[in-house]
Amino acid sequence: MWRFSRVFHLGHLPGLLLILGAALPGPLVASSESGPRAGPGLVRELQRQGEVQAVVMLHREQGSGAPTPQALVEDVLRRVPSAEVVVQHRLETVPVFIARITDRGLSRLMADPRVSKVDLDGVVMGADLESAAQIGADRVQALEIRGQGITVAVIDSGTDILENPDLDPSLVGEECFCSYGGGCCPDGSSRQSGPGSARSLSSHGPGVIGVIASRGSIAPAGIAPGASILAVRVLSDSLISTFSDVLVALDWVVSQAPGVRVVNLSLAAGPYVPPCDQADLFNEALAQLAEVFRGRGGLLVAAAGNNARSDMLGSPACVSGVLSVGAVDREDQIPFFSNGGPTLDLLAPGVGIVTDGSFGRLESQSGTSFAAPHVSGAAALLLSANPGLSPADVEERLKSRGVPVTDPRTSRITPRVDVFHALLLPMDLGLSPGVISPRSRGHGFKIWLEPQSPFAAADLDPDTVTLSVAGGAAVLANAFSATLGDENQDGIPDLSLHFDRRRLLSGISESGALGVEARGTFISGIQARGTGTLKILPPRGLGSAQEPSP
Incomplete structure (x- = not known):
């Protein structure tokens, strides 16, 4: 039997704001x-x-x-x-x-x-910073990487109803898509735009925004305190929204806000067995929107939900194109309420999070709703440090460089985000020669790497540098010499490394302009990446006499 708008309550614990999930329509027939x-x-x-x-x-x-x-x-x-x-x-x-x-x-x-x-x-409901140090964000901020230049859209209950020195400086826009109860935007309508349109009595949205980008005047500074926030209200003051409001709001962000790189969704319906892309119309539409947004360089981050299910996720977190986030406490233990499953992507702090509330209050919040913005803030830091990263790059960095945590309910291991070690800083890459013939008589191949401030070439460990060509067709490591110099004569030291040209050519079977990527690790443990282009001449093209020599 289909049950309309049934609400599952996990109950309220002192100091905890837990997710409320809505039962969705059954399988479509x-x-x-x-x-x-x-x-x-x-x-x-x-x-x-x-x-x-x-x-x-x-x-x-x-x-x-x-x-x-x-x-x-x-x-x-x-x-x-x-x-x-x-x-x-x-x-x-x-x-x-x-x-x-x-x-x-x-x-x-x-x-x-x-x-x-x-x-x-149907109905969707809200999922209920010492944590900055827990995920390494304080060390990233110490490098003057604070999320500057990155805009995060927060689709939630909005921002503080009053002026708030923690939240207001980050706001670059406010929108409201809130039709529940006949209209739950601040002016009583179901659609409002412009300053004041995302104001709310609820502390849920202000708390989520605070975790991402609080300026630190009232609550602790957020994970990415230099990031910009587009506040999009879809939840009523009682933290209820409709499927249509979430879809319309997300569609608006994807189509009308091209500057947004990350969307945070600390709300959930369900839970579902993941992946849920085809579970019903709502999830299929979400999957399509996520695909379009990712294709445009955007990343969707969503709370896993607080239904205490180890095998299910709330929606949108259960959608395959969305980065799903469960919660841990300060000791990296998974709390009982955090949903999980084989497709759970990341864990982040979500217990006793001190953040902003409405009316300028300081509040302590718990739930996957407050774990998700840790990941959104971490993504903003990675993109701020290296704007050229793709959504796949950001996801791979956060997942592969995280701290492994075992869920005692299932023995499943999920990475807890560690943004410091996930950093992938850009660096300039030079090649000599930049054009090579397969008939080359030369043996040497030199690259030089120039990190960006505040790092220097002397900070790079030459033993960690690898060079890959054409998506990994040729991979070189263990350069036979490394020297500090200034190859491009710009007054900034760089690191020059010499490789065997014959080994390079032995792994390449194609000609033309090929992508080159160099990666290395600084002494601090942070990684850097530089990219360039190497031209391989056709076998019957120019001879080695016309090829530049190092």
Whole structure:
């Protein structure tokens, strides 16, 4: 039996704000073997109410001649009477729209083969700094890497209702998509934009923003106190939102806020067995949005949820394109409430987190809601240090360089974020020669590396430097000599390393401009990366007499 908007309460412990999960519609059922699918409670609610708010997903069409999502939605809507399908929102990046529909409207939609799924709009709820030192953020900040230049969107309950010296300096925008209860934006509407539109009585959103970017006047400084925050309110003051508000808000960020590199979602529905990309319409739409956002260089971070499930995750954390975050305490022990599972990506501090509250208060919060912003802040630090990192780079760094923690419930090991050791600093890379012929008679191949301030070439350990060409087709290590100098004569010392050119060529079977990557480790343990291009001449191209020599 389908149960609408049932809420699971874990209960409240002193000093703890735990996640509240909403039971989602059950598995979507097909109206015919090949036709669109409708949530099993949709018809019942239509019979009971006569009209319901629904989320409608269309099949995505891809290819050079495919219509845009907006054009596809418009064409479908053109074929149904507007009185039977009253559109509330259209997503821009994926073919999804939210509408008030009648039973006749549902029949019309179900008859269109382009309609993939129709389901009731459901409910999503909020998931309830010494921790900076626990994850190494204080050591990163000491390097003057504080998240500057990076914007994080926080989709939550908003920011402090009053002026707040910890939070206000970081705000670069406020938006509200909050329709629960008829409209829960500060002006009473369901959509508000501009200064003041994300203000809230709840301390949930201010606490999440504080963990990421607090300036440290009231609460401890955040993980990335130099980062900018786009506050997007979707949760009411009682920490309830709808599926449609979350989808519309995320779609707005993806399509209208190109400067956002990280989105934090400390809210959850479910839980689900991961991955949940195809579990229902809400998760399928989230998966599509996550795919588009990642393709544009963005990273979604979400709280795992506080349902005390070791085999399930809340949504959006259960979606495969989202970085899921569970909680640990100060001793790196996993608290009972933190959800887990085989796809849980990271752990972060989420017990007794001292952060900002509404009305300028200082509060102690617990829950995966407050673990997730530690990871969002860590991602902002990595991107601030090296803006060229891709979402895959950031995820790989955070997961591969974390501290392993074993979940005693399952013996599963998940990394706890360690942002200091996850840093991958940029450095300039030079090559000599930059053009090589396969018929080369030379034996030497030299690179020089110039780290960026505050690090110097003398800080690099030459024994750790590796050179890879063409995505790993050729990998060199153990340079046979290393010297400090100034190869490019810019007045900044660099480290020159000499490799065997024959070994380099032996691993390369193609010609043309090939990507080159050098990695090395500073004495402090932080890694750095430089990239360049090496041109390999065709076998019948220029001879070695026309090839530069080192």
